[in-house]
Amino acid sequence: MTNKIAPSILSADIMNLERDVKMAEAAGADLFHIDIMDGHFVPNMSFSPSVVEGMRKITDKPLDVHLMIDNPEEYIESIVKAGADTVLVHAESTNHTYRSIQMIKQLGAKAGIVVNPGTALENVKELFPIIDQILVMTVNPGFGGQKFLSGMTKKIQRLDQLRQTSAADDFQIEVDGGINDETITKCADAGADIFVAGSYLFGSDDFEGRINKLKDLVED
Ligand code: DX5
Ligand code: ZN
Numbered sequence: 001m002t003n004k005i006a007p008s009i010l011s012a013d014i015m016n017l018e019r020d021v022k023m024a025e026a027a028g029a030d031l032f033h034i035d036i037m038d039g040h041f042v043p044n045m046s047f048s049p050s051v052v053e054g055m056r057k058i059t060d061k062p063l064d065v066h067l068m069i070d071n072p073e074e075y076i077e078s079i080v081k082a083g084a085d086t087v088l089v090h091a092e093s094t095n096h097t098y099r100s101i102q103m104i105k106q107l108g109a110k111a112g113i114v115v116n117p118g119t120a121l122e123n124v125k126e127l128f129p130i131i132d133q134i135l136v137m138t139v140n141p142g143f144g145g146q147k148f149l150s151g152m153t154k155k156i157q158r159l160d161q162l163r164q165t166s167a168a169d170d171f172q173i174e175v176d177g178g179i180n181d182e183t184i185t186k187c188a189d190a191g192a193d194i195f196v197a198g199s200y201l202f203g204s205d206d207f208e209g210r211i212n213k214l215k216d217l218v219e220d
Pocket of ligand 1: 145200
């Protein structure tokens with residue numbers, strides 16, 4: 001399994017999104033992370049399915065779509081039709097996580113569950129046999145540029161152990177929030193496979209240097 005770096009376009013220059021996406025792709029982005037927020041589930045708003053559709057037109061890289069919205073079932077179909085490769089729903093965003101994951105998979109996309117910093121892994125364990133990914137939030141969701149919550153390293157470790165001892169071990173561990181050249185190593189050592197990075201990459205004038213640094217740090 002190869003570790004992957006997923007630039008989060010939340011921190012891209014939105015007025016120059018295509019330029020930034022092409023630049024990130026040329027610099028070695030493995031996939032793109034797209035945050036969709038509704039102003040209810042999290043105290044911020046961001047992209048909509050039309051941004052996924054637009055992204056699909058300008059890149060062939062996988063699109064990893066992080067839904068921070070209430071009632072995700074209502075939008076899953078439009079997100080997959082817009083071109084998402086993976087759709088991630090928060091454990092607390094619906095009473096029916098199992099159904100949401102099934103819906104995503106039936107539509108032909110990969111499915112993942114997202115755990116907030118305060119969400120117990122126990123709450124999502126029954127989904128292990130049917131998910132492709134689990135996204136561990138390493139900040140409170142809603143904003144880019146926040147500080148990595150150091151207590152999450154142990155949680156990733158426990159998740160990796162659970163994965164190794166579970167018969168349903170066929171899912172990847174993704175981390176999102178506060179990932180930089182220090183925190184990425186902690187997450188990789190703990191067992192993470194996919195690393196989302198927003199402000200660390202797009203907030204620098206040396207995107208290529210920074211993504212290469214992250215790649216070197218998690219090379220397996
Ligand atoms: C936060 C989002 C992240 C965000 C990460 O709720 O889910 O994807 O873009 O940004 P950084 O890497 O700046 O913490
Ligand atoms: Zn995200």
